[in-house]
Amino acid sequence: MIGGVAADAPTRGEPGGVNQRPASAPTAAGVVLASGSGTRVGSAVNKVYLPLGGRRLVSWSLAALGQVPDIGVLVLVTRPQDADLVAEVLDRAESRVAVEVVHGGSSRQESELMALRHLAPRIRSGQVDTVLIHDAARPLVTPELVTRVLRAAREHGGAVPGLPAEDLVTVREQDGAELVEAVAADLVGVQTPQGFASAPLLAAYEQAAREGFAGTDTASCMERFSAVPVRWIPGSRRNFKITYAHDLVVAEQVLADRH
């Protein structure tokens, strides 16, 4: 069952405290999803807390979103059993913005809903105009990509970074063991952060909860339950998702090359 924000969730940063802005200057909120289990990486520890480039993996996403001046609220969605790791990450966080922690649900959809319900008073008051939802498992996101998503979301209502599938691989349909035909090359592999106008986003997630819908990303829920157009903008090859152990090796190398 989909519930509300965990009342006992550790919370850093007070709504209306360090993040407060005048009502005339709405801010964007960044949501980092860290409440999955990430078993395919082959670790007993939730993959988003594995070491990467001298930090825990999730810290990179918090730092990237926190560097974008228009993001005035940061929400980290976690699992209760990761509380010690979360506390360590927050103690070392270099984010300009205080990180507010919310407990997630049993699915991506529920975890997004928990974050949106946490933000609901600030969405309804107009304080938060746009919400960007990001996978903690995409630690190589850059402030530049976050800024582009935010600009496009504010301009169009919804924005998703992606890479044309033809750019990645040749895609073919399969029928059992047989390959039958190549798929038309108009597919896009989508990434996060995905950004949306906050009020229709909250409304879409509340309706999805009532109807028992569960999408694989934020855009799928918006496409189903809102009239907001979802624009795609160029993503980044480096913004790949850490799924398997091999991805960690590549991410270490990308970070080493950054310096």
Ligand SMILES: C[C@](O)(CO)[C@H](O)COP(=O)(O)O
């Ligand atoms: C949202 C996403 O990153 C788009 O590629 C992807 O669907 C996330 O998958 P997950 O299984 O929820 O990590």
